[in-house]
Amino acid sequence: MRAAAQLLIFVHGITTDFKIMEELAAMQSMKGTTTGHDLVTEVNACLDTLGLKWDKLAGVTTDGYPNQMGKNVGLLKRMQDKVTEIDPEQKLVFLHCIIHPEVLCKSVLKINHVVDVVAKIVNLIRARALNHRQIVVLLEENETEHCDIGYHTAVRWLSLGKMLKSVWELREEIQDFCVKKGNGIPQLSDADWIADLGFAVDVTALMNKLNVKLQCKGLFVHKM
Structure with missing residues (x-):
């Protein structure tokens, strides 16, 4: 398949x-x-x-x-x-x-400097089984809303918004975890980069919401 x-x-x-x-x-x-x-x-x-x-x-x-x-x-x-x-x-x-050009709009947002760092963070955590287990335990101990951090794939672009949001909401826990591992992420302490991350989270969330809405049955453009 x-x-x-x-x-x-x-x-x-x-x-x-x-x-x-x-x-x-x-x-x-x-x-x-x-x-x-x-x-x-x-x-x-x-x-x-x-x-x-x-x-x-x-x-x-x-x-x-x-x-x-x-x-x-x-x-x-x-x-x-x-x-x-x-x-x-x-x-x-x-x-x-119209969903396809809406997806293409994402490519002009110029948020690669955010996505690349977030992808690096997620890969650092998910690529090693030990790291993954330890971050899951840490999140459970802190009783955070998220119990894990998901991957993003270029094909399933909707996953990008979810990945960015989870890293945004867990940025403090992730930074503490990475520092303990000796792999501190300097961008997580950079106010400007954090602001760009927040912007990317909001924009991709709106795009995800629009994409889902576009797929509703019986929906006409004038009703959107």
Whole structure:
């Protein structure tokens, strides 16, 4: 499962009584290539399984990857070709998922000087089993809200906000622990860096909240 790309296909439409519906139609594991041809083959199989017709398709929303957006062999081009075969006059409406550009906004925040130090702190604690066990015991003894410190991965970017928040709330305990280990973190005593950390915590928390809100069913932009 980890080595396979996952293709999620959602169906968004209007019922006969004019109610808007959205459902997860299929989740396909792409264990081989993920070209536009591969994707449209899976989409076609999904529509066949559900008994849906290509000429009923009005629009497609994607997250903007090249294998979807390619103007010659991308998924959208191939889907338009499918519809054109049935009705040469029908043009699909292509939309871009707004969650993806919202994620990209994070890259312009210029908080790497904060994230890099926090990642170093977390790796120092989590990379060695003894350190990890000792920090967990310390947090339990101090009866802190957090009982552990989680990793951050670039793929699961939502974890960044959680990691920053946990380090922010445990910064004093972490500094004491690192000093005892002979690996004091000078940034944790730097008022300017601490201020930047607090800013990063607030911004990523707002972005996480927005991201979750964007994924709600039946939500329209004008209601956000």
